Every structure is written in structure tokens, then in C-alpha cells.
Amino acid sequence: xxxxxxxxxxxxxxxxxxxxxxxxxxxxxxxxxxxxxxxxxxxxxxxxxxxxxxxxxxxxxxxxxxxxxxxxxxxxxxxxxxxxxxxxxxxxxxxxxxxxxxxxxxxxxxxxxxxxxxxxxxxxxxxxxxxxxxxxxxxxxxxxxxxxxxxxxxxxxxxxxxxxxxxxxxxxxxxxxxxxxxxxxxxxxxxxxxxxxxxxxxxxxxxxxxxxxxxxxxxxxxxxxxxxx
Numbered sequence: 001x002x003x004x005x006x007x008x009x010x011x012x013x014x015x016x017x018x019x020x021x022x023x024x025x026x027x028x029x030x031x032x033x034x035x036x037x038x039x040x041x042x043x044x045x046x047x048x049x050x051x052x053x054x055x056x057x058x059x060x061x062x063x064x065x066x067x068x069x070x071x072x073x074x075x076x077x078x079x080x081x082x083x084x085x086x087x088x089x090x091x092x093x094x095x096x097x098x099x100x101x102x103x104x105x106x107x108x109x110x111x112x113x114x115x116x117x118x119x120x121x122x123x124x125x126x127x128x129x130x131x132x133x134x135x136x137x138x139x140x141x142x143x144x145x146x147x148x149x150x151x152x153x154x155x156x157x158x159x160x161x162x163x164x165x166x167x168x169x170x171x172x173x174x175x176x177x178x179x180x181x182x183x184x185x186x187x188x189x190x191x192x193x194x195x196x197x198x199x200x201x202x203x204x205x206x207x208x209x210x211x212x213x214x215x216x217x218x219x220x221x222x223x224x225x226x227x228x229x
Contacts, residue, residue: 097164097214110126111126140182152167
């Protein structure tokens with residue numbers, strides 16, 4: 001677990017360094033030239049902001065008609081609007097299944113959602129259905145203990161659908177307000193692994209239709225796509 005957090009903070013240090021150097025690199029300029037924008041684009045991508053946010057920033061900064069604002073002010077304003085666009089109040093059902101490709105933060109997001117619902121007074125249960133990543137169960141158990149949230153796991157099973165079924169069934173029997181199912185990362189071009197995700201969704205829906213499936217479809221622009229069917 002220590003290695004996991006150490007790796008995370010080391011990765012974030014690079015992002016912080018890149019972002020903090022943006023203003024220093026273009027200080028004193030009212031607007032940015034084409035070459036400046038090319039350099040800025042490279043810095044922002046290296047800072048892992050994501051193509052969608054970077055495009056919005058570059059379009060805003062290339063509009064020279066906005067000379068009444070400094071490029072720094074336009075940068076900050078565009079960033080604020082971009083972040084605001086990613087944050088919305090979305091209806092989520094009782095059962096929340098997290099899916100997506102490897103390394104996009106599903107387990108951490110499961111913990112964040114659990115913590116958010118718990119702070120609102122809801123009874124929350126986490127289900128560790130990632131049977132492929134060795135540290136996955138350990139990671140989500142650490143989060144559950146820190147947040148004082150119920151956890152269902154089965155290190156003796158390699159069947160994620162069975163674990164998801166048992167976890168959701170347990171949560172429903174205990175009248176939990178939210179049951180959050182963490183799954184292993186999947187690549188869309190792996191038919192067998194995708195079938196396992198379909199199986200998880202299918203067996204959970206045998207228990208209830210009160211299900212939201214959150215699909216993480218961008219590795220850097222951290223957006224969830226929500227399916228309720």
C-alpha cells in the first residue's frame with residue numbers, strides 16, 4: 001500500500017511542476033503567438049490535463065479579439081469553466097458498478113463515492129470484484145477501513161461476477177443505501193474480458209434493476225459516462 005501511495009504522489013509531482021511553470025514560461029505577454037500556443041499545448045498534455053480541456057484552453061487563448069483580458073486571466077477562466085463542466089449533480093441508483101480500462105482510478109473513485117455518500121448519512125457497502133490486480137483488494141480494504149465503510153471481498157474466488165452477486169445480495173439484505181462494485185480494468189478489444197463485465201451486470205440485475213453502470217472512458221480527462229440500462 002505504501003508503494004501505491006508513493007507512486008501516486010511521484011506522478012502528481014510531475015503534473016504540479018509542469019502546471020506551475022506555465023505562467024513563468026510566458027510571463028509578460030498580452031497574448032500568445034502560434035509558436036507559444038504549440039509550446040503551451042505540449043506543456044498541458046504533459047501535465048495530463050486531457051485533450052478536451054487543452055483544446056478549450058487553446059481556442060480561448062488564440063482569440064486575439066479578447067485583448068481586454070490577459071492570456072493568464074483567459075487561461076484561468078477557461079480552466080474554471082472546463083472544470084465546472086465536468087462537475088454535475090447526477091442521479092445514481094442504489095447499485096453502482098464501476099468499469100473502465102486499466103489505471104484510470106476506478107478503485108480510488110469507488111472510495112471517493114463511498115466517502116461522499118457516507119458523509120451524507122447513507123449506509124454504504126463496497127464490493128471488491130477486481131480479481132485480476134494483485135493489490136486491488138488490499139487497496140479497497142485500506143480505503144474501507146479509513147472511511148469506516150462495509151466491505152465484501154473474497155480473495156479465494158477468481159470469479160468477479162460471483163463476488164459482485166454475493167456483495168450486492170449482502171448489501172440488499174442489510175438494507176444498504178448504496179452498494180459500490182469495483183471491477184478490474186478491461187480493454188474494449190478483449191472480447192473475453194468484456195463478456196465478464198457483461199456477466200457482472202447481468203447477475204447483479206437478477207437481484208435488482210436499481211443499477212447504474214459508470215464507465216470511465218477517458219484516462220486523463222476523468223469523465224464518467226453513466227448507463228442505467
